[in-house]
Amino acid sequence: MSKRDYYEVLDVPKDADAKVLKKAFRKLAMQYHPDRNPDDPEAEAKFKEVGEAYEVLSDDQKRAVYDRHGHQGLKGQGYNPGFQDMGDIFSHFGDIFGDIFGGGGGRRGGGRGGPRRGADLEYRMVLDFMEAIHGVDKEIEVPMNNWCGTCEGSGAKAGSEPKTCSTCGGRGEVIQQQMFLRIRTACPNCGGKGKVVSDPCGDCHGRGKKQTTERWTVKVPAGVDTGMQIRDRGKGELGDKEAPRGDLYVSIQVRRHEFFKRDGMDIMCQVPMSYAQACLGGEIKVPTVYGDESVTVPRGTPSGKVFTLAGKGVKGVHGRGQGDQHVQVVVQVPKKMTEEEEELVRQLGQLSDGQVADKEKPLWERWMDKLHGN
Ligand SMILES: [Zn+2]
Numbered sequence: 001m002s003k004r005d006y007y008e009v010l011d012v013p014k015d016a017d018a019k020v021l022k023k024a025f026r027k028l029a030m031q032y033h034p035d036r037n038p039d040d041p042e043a044e045a046k047f048k049e050v051g052e053a054y055e056v057l058s059d060d061q062k063r064a065v066y067d068r069h070g071h072q073g074l075k076g077q078g079y080n081p082g083f084q085d086m087g088d089i090f091s092h093f094g095d096i097f098g099d100i101f102g103g104g105g106g107r108r109g110g111g112r113g114g115p116r117r118g119a120d121l122e123y124r125m126v127l128d129f130m131e132a133i134h135g136v137d138k139e140i141e142v143p144m145n146n147w148c149g150t151c152e153g154s155g156a157k158a159g160s161e162p163k164t165c166s167t168c169g170g171r172g173e174v175i176q177q178q179m180f181l182r183i184r185t186a187c188p189n190c191g192g193k194g195k196v197v198s199d200p201c202g203d204c205h206g207r208g209k210k211q212t213t214e215r216w217t218v219k220v221p222a223g224v225d226t227g228m229q230i231r232d233r234g235k236g237e238l239g240d241k242e243a244p245r246g247d248l249y250v251s252i253q254v255r256r257h258e259f260f261k262r263d264g265m266d267i268m269c270q271v272p273m274s275y276a277q278a279c280l281g282g283e284i285k286v287p288t289v290y291g292d293e294s295v296t297v298p299r300g301t302p303s304g305k306v307f308t309l310a311g312k313g314v315k316g317v318h319g320r321g322q323g324d325q326h327v328q329v330v331v332q333v334p335k336k337m338t339e340e341e342e343e344l345v346r347q348l349g350q351l352s353d354g355q356v357a358d359k360e361k362p363l364w365e366r367w368m369d370k371l372h373g374n
């Protein structure tokens, strides 16, 4: 069966931004939602199709691959979009369904009271200017709390089982009578878990969780900038058994560059130009982030003039579009000159307006001369 175009599925234009996508997805998800279409396999198929389209298009990296190479491209890159069952969709887009259907899902995901999905994590990544421009695969280490593998999260030593808490009878909460109020609080004996571990697992000391470090490779697309966030699905903390992992949100910060400055997708820089070049014109070598280019400066170019190198800016982070590089030429005024140079400049000055300081006389003397009409 041939797959439909994702943009067509969501009925959005190719350049739809995140807001438009989310809105379109919400609308269609409401329409085909299983709560509204019980036992309707056609609606279920539509619901899955819409979920898959949104999964890809809402992910910058996958969208870029899809835009360039289509469905085959995604497969080629090892992405396998789509959902086997509805619970998957709920846990992926818990946030969105959470606010459509008034909670029940939310970040905890897993649909309705199912196993809890792992926590989302944030990672701050600092990139060099060029890494952000060209994109980079970054290996990172993310500290996280994960279920203890030894006891599989129960906290009990192998061969023993956690026992039902006798204080709360396994409910995890107790009711306290205070004056006229009955207050529910977490059970002080088991801490709300409903079970107590009498023979704790040596690895996690009965907590059921352990501080671990995961090594992930984050694919940073070309064109990212400070303040952007990459969402890496399934790279957060482990959830309950059968529940998906949380997501990793990678927040980007880009270091400054000593020569280039960035303004969105455009790049700015300043290059020096000699006085002779400004007068007579010539070729100036200009570095770009993609290598050196040469700019032809016409005769009579004033200092501060800006030239634009089209298409030498930053690539769009979604794989579309590219900015320009703006080059400002600045006339260099030499602080030191050879005798010969000085003589030539002096002659030039006298030729053009005659108002050149004499070689020996310092400023105050010239000033005095002027005062006395010399
Ligand atoms: Zn353990």
Ligand SMILES: [Zn+2]
Residues within 6 Å of the ligand: 165, 166, 167, 168, 169, 170, 171, 172, 173, 187, 188, 189, 190, 191, 192, 193, 194, 195
């Ligand atoms: Zn208890």
